[in-house]
Each structure stands twice: as structure tokens, then as C-alpha cells.
Amino acid sequence: MTSDRHDLDTYLQSVNEQIQTTKMSSEMWFRSPSRHQIHVNDRFVRSLMQEGLAPAASPLTTSAAEQLDRDPSDLRSAYWAQATRTRDIAVRFGAADHASLHTYFTADPGRSSQAAGARARRTVTPSSPADYLIRSIDRLTATTGSHPADSWRKIMRTLAHDWPRLVHTCQASPDSAVPASHILREFYHATERENLPSNGPKQTPPSSPGGSPSIVLTEGEAREMATSYMLGRLPFTAQEYDMAARLVTMPRLQSALLAVQLQLTASSVEPLTRLVAGIGTPRVLLPFTEAFVDRFDYSSPARIDLCPNPKLITVLCNNVVPAIAGELIRKRARAADLDSESIRAGVIAARRRHIYEIAIALFNRADTLPRHMITLSGFNRRVCPAAAPFSAFLEQWLPYHFDRHP
Numbered sequence: 001m002t003s004d005r006h007d008l009d010t011y012l013q014s015v016n017e018q019i020q021t022t023k024m025s026s027e028m029w030f031r032s033p034s035r036h037q038i039h040v041n042d043r044f045v046r047s048l049m050q051e052g053l054a055p056a057a058s059p060l061t062t063s064a065a066e067q068l069d070r071d072p073s074d075l076r077s078a079y080w081a082q083a084t085r086t087r088d089i090a091v092r093f094g095a096a097d098h099a100s101l102h103t104y105f106t107a108d109p110g111r112s113s114q115a116a117g118a119r120a121r122r123t124v125t126p127s128s129p130a131d132y133l134i135r136s137i138d139r140l141t142a143t144t145g146s147h148p149a150d151s152w153r154k155i156m157r158t159l160a161h162d163w164p165r166l167v168h169t170c171q172a173s174p175d176s177a178v179p180a181s182h183i184l185r186e187f188y189h190a191t192e193r194e195n196l197p198s199n200g201p202k203q204t205p206p207s208s209p210g211g212s213p214s215i216v217l218t219e220g221e222a223r224e225m226a227t228s229y230m231l232g233r234l235p236f237t238a239q240e241y242d243m244a245a246r247l248v249t250m251p252r253l254q255s256a257l258l259a260v261q262l263q264l265t266a267s268s269v270e271p272l273t274r275l276v277a278g279i280g281t282p283r284v285l286l287p288f289t290e291a292f293v294d295r296f297d298y299s300s301p302a303r304i305d306l307c308p309n310p311k312l313i314t315v316l317c318n319n320v321v322p323a324i325a326g327e328l329i330r331k332r333a334r335a336a337d338l339d340s341e342s343i344r345a346g347v348i349a350a351r352r353r354h355i356y357e358i359a360i361a362l363f364n365r366a367d368t369l370p371r372h373m374i375t376l377s378g379f380n381r382r383v384c385p386a387a388a389p390f391s392a393f394l395e396q397w398l399p400y401h402f403d404r405h406p
Helices: 006-012 022-027 035-052 063-068 072-085 087-092 113-123 128-145 148-170 182-192 219-233 240-247 251-277 280-289 311-319 319-328 340-352 389-403
Strands: 215-218 291-293 306-308 359-364 372-381
Touching: 006 148, 022 035, 022 219, 022 306, 022 359, 035 251, 035 280, 035 372, 035 389, 063 113, 063 251, 072 087, 072 215, 072 306, 087 311, 113 128, 113 219, 113 240, 128 148, 128 182, 128 219, 128 291, 148 219, 148 372, 182 215, 182 280, 182 306, 215 319, 219 291, 219 359, 219 372, 240 319, 251 291, 251 306, 280 291, 291 319, 319 340, 340 389
Parallel strands: none
Antiparallel strands: 215 372, 291 306, 359 372
């Protein structure tokens, strides 16, 4: 698929500088695109990633080699000089506004499956949609002995599969709105009574004259629910985060992380310049903001100047380094035993442990409802469009840069 201006314009209707991601559009702004539009947007962004991100197999460009052929202190200075040129833009796109580079290297123990699960159970409102969802996950975990993140994926897959039948079961009359808590309560009891269904064709209830009913919940319930199903993206244990916290302080690994992002940025300039020229606007670069941002703030169609977004360093510390730690723990090794083989295995394990998988509840405001009420039309689960090329790039180059920076 070749990207074009029409695809971009359609994408920017629901994902743009303010809304930023489909997930934020639904969970923060309560303006979810339709399932069809999400599918179209994902296909468009996936094509951008294939065209714009440097392939993992591509050799180091001359400009990238010049940047990376430095001792560790010069590498850090070069990275920070670039990052500070676009600090305000990077902060707008999710970076923390830290005053120094070393503060971006952090592995948050609060993201462990144990800590996040305990926090969600402690703060959830009793009998809310999130409460029934968490109880469903906890029961499956206790019954099967599986990891909570694995239970989450199975529960969310089942909920999305069964959603039409559940709505039909809970609807009192053709024109009546249905509280989301009633549906999640029915789901909780249904999964207690019977085995979770297999992934067959989506169930479709009998049609009714009134069409699809409104599924309603409050803003607070929607935010709670979004927090609860995020547990599936937190597959790492407290032990893994404990070791990850030690790994991210190692200068050698820090240098490798900085180098791989600088390489990705420098190597992507040429294909992204062609992409901007072909489509005619630098706004086509907006899907890449987690990795790098444009110094000209996406306002100059004639030129771009990409700088690394330090948000990516923290993202890697929280999502890939714990997977590397898990590989060391599996081998009964220590943090000091970190090597390029463990790094490569960790990058692969991160992919296997579904860190690129995203769940979105399709929340929307409705003119017919009070301002504090939200509708829920279902769920969308997908893999991040950048997962394949970005993970392949990490697998190829992060171990390489670790070996280059002894």
C-alpha cells in the first residue's frame, strides 16, 4: 500500500496534534473513531512505518556512523544537544520535562503486574464496570494459575467476542439505554457459569427495530475501566522490574539505548523526507512522534529536522528492559552478567509477551446524554502498527551497540 494525502486527511480527522492517538481519542477525549475508521487508520500508519522507518537490515549511514562513533560521554552530549532543541515539542508529545538526560533512564516498579493489579483493586468503585472486569480476570487467574496479563487477554478477547449477545441479554426494551455495569455484571456471572467461548465467529443478536442500544456509563467509570484493562499491557513481575531498575543505571546499556535511537532517527531522515515530499505535508510525520519529533513543528513542507524524543528511552526502560531482565532471571544470572545475547533474547521476549498489543474501549459522548455520561460501543484490540519494523530494528541493533560500548 502506498500512502497518499487522502489517507492522511482521513487519519487526521480522528488522530492529530491534539488527540495524538486513537487510544487518547477514546479514553481522554471520548471521541472514538468507528471500528472501520480504526482499521483504515491502522492500515495507513502501518504503511507509513514500512515506508518511513529505516529497515533493520539497512547498514549504518555515513551521518549515523559519525554520530555514533563517539565515546560514551560525547554520545550522551550529542543526544542531549539534539533532544533539548525540541524539548517543548517532545513534551507536547508525551516526554517528561526532565532537566537532565539521566532522569529518563527509569524502570517504574509501579508498573509491575503485582503493583498495578493491587492499585486497581484498591481504588476501583464497587459494582462498577471496572470492578466486574477485574473480578473476572482475578477469577480466571485463580482458576487456571495463569499470569494476570494472560488472563486479561483471554477475558478481553471473550468480552469483545460476546459483546453483542451480552448487550441483547441486558436490554430491557428496544429503545432503552443499558448501563455498562449491567453488561459487565452479566459477563462476570456468565463466565462463572460456563467455560470461556472459543474464538469462533462473532456472535450477532437478533436485530431490533430500535437498532443498537446505547451502552452508558459515567466519565469516572470510563476512566476506571480504561485503567483496568491496561493491566494486560503490564506483563512483567516485581522481580523483573527490580532487576530492570539496576540494568537501566548501567552506562553501557544507557549508551546502547541512546545509540540505537540516534541511529533510527538519522537513518529514517532520507525515507521520511521522500514521504513528506510525496504527500506534501510534514504532518505525515505525526505517527512517528514517540521516536522523534520535527524541530520545525510540522509546519515547513520544504524541510524537516528530526530530533530524538527522549520519551522513547523511558518507554524502552519500562517495556523492553524488564523483558531483558526476565531473560537474565530465567538463566539465574545477575544484572552484572548482561550481554548482547540476553539483550537480543529480551527484545524477542518483549514481543512474545505482547507489549505491543493495545486494547481500546470505544467511548463516545452523545448529544442526547448529560455531559458526564459516556457511551460504550464495544472494544478494539490490535497490535501497534510500528511493532514489526521497530522491534526488528531493536533486535538487530541494540545488541550491536551494546557490544560497541564496552
